[in-house]
Amino acid sequence: MNKGSGFGLGLGKMKELAEAFKKAQQVQQGAQQLQLELEQMEIEGKSEDGLVTVVLSGNQEPRGVTIAPEALDKGAEALSQLTIAAMKDAYDKSTETMRSRMEELTSGLNLPGM
Template identity: 75%
Template sequence: MTKGQGFGFGLGKMKELTEAFKKAQQVQEGAKKLQEELEQMEIEGQAGNGLVKVVVSGNQEPRSVQISNDALNQGAEALSALVTQAMKDAYEKSTATMRERMEDLTSGLNLPGM
C-alpha cells in the first residue's frame, strides 16, 4: 500500500462520497415533502364532456365521483363506461403529475433509472 493512499480513497473521492450522501438526503427529504403534497392534491378526471367527474389525490387515492342526471338517463351500461373513462382520465393525470414532480425533484442528480 502506498503511503497516504488508504483504501484507494483519496481526498477527492471522499468529497464525492460526501456530496452523494448530501444529495441522497436532499432527495429523501424532498420525496417526503412530495408525498405529503400528493396526498393533499385533488386531480379531476372527466368523461362525456363533464357528465361524469372523478377526483383522486396526487397518489391516485379516490376522493369523489360526481354523476350528472343526464349521465344517469343514459342507462347502466353507458354510465359504467363513462365512470370508467373518467377514472382512467383522473389516473393518467395523477400519474403524469407524480412523474413530473419526481423529475423536478431528481433533476440534475444523475440518478440511474430516473
C-alpha cells in the same frame, strides 16, 4: 508494502461521496415533502362528455365521484363506461403530476433510471 494506500480512495473521491450523501438526504427530504403535497392534492378527471367526474388525490386515492342526472338516462352500461373514462382521465393526470414532480425533485442528480 504500499505507503499510505488506505482503501484506495483519495480526497477527491471522499468529497464526491460526501456530496452524494448530501444529495441523497436532500432527495429524501424532498420526497417526504412531495408525499405530503400529493396527499393534499385533488386531481379531477372527466368523461369525454363531462357527465361523470372522478376526483383522486395526488397519490391516486379516490376522493369522489359526481354523476350528472343525464348520465343516468343513458343506462347502466353507458354509465359504467363514462365512469371508467373519468377514472382513466384522473389516473393519467395524477400519474403525470407525480412524474413531473419527481423529475423536478431529482433534476440535476444524474440518477440512473430516472
